[in-house]
Amino acid sequence: MSAAVAIPIAPPIAAGPRRHPITLSEYFRMGETGTLDPAARVELIEGDLIDRPPIGPSHASKTNRINHAYALVSIRA
Numbered sequence: 710m711s712a713a714v715a716i717p718i719a720p721p722i723a724a725g726p727r728r729h730p731i732t733l734s735e736y737f738r739m740g741e742t743g744t745l746d747p748a749a750r751v752e753l754i755e756g757d758l759i760d761r762p763p764i765g766p767s768h769a770s771k772t773n774r775i776n777h778a779y780a781l782v783s784i785r786a
Contacts, residue, residue: 730756 731739736753739745750761764772 728757731758732756 731753733753736745736758740747745751750763751758752761753759
């Protein structure tokens, strides 16, 4: 009678690409070295670089009004 032999099973290979999260200092270094285009609309969220959509007319209008109000307040202060 033969003895049972244990055959090691390799762990499953992950499907798809692996994530490589980056730190805040790496993100800033990418900007300093030109790896990221200064005009690139990206932000770092939990280690991932995320594309930001362009600012639409409604957002731009509200931002301009807030900036104008802030400028008036800071002049008076």
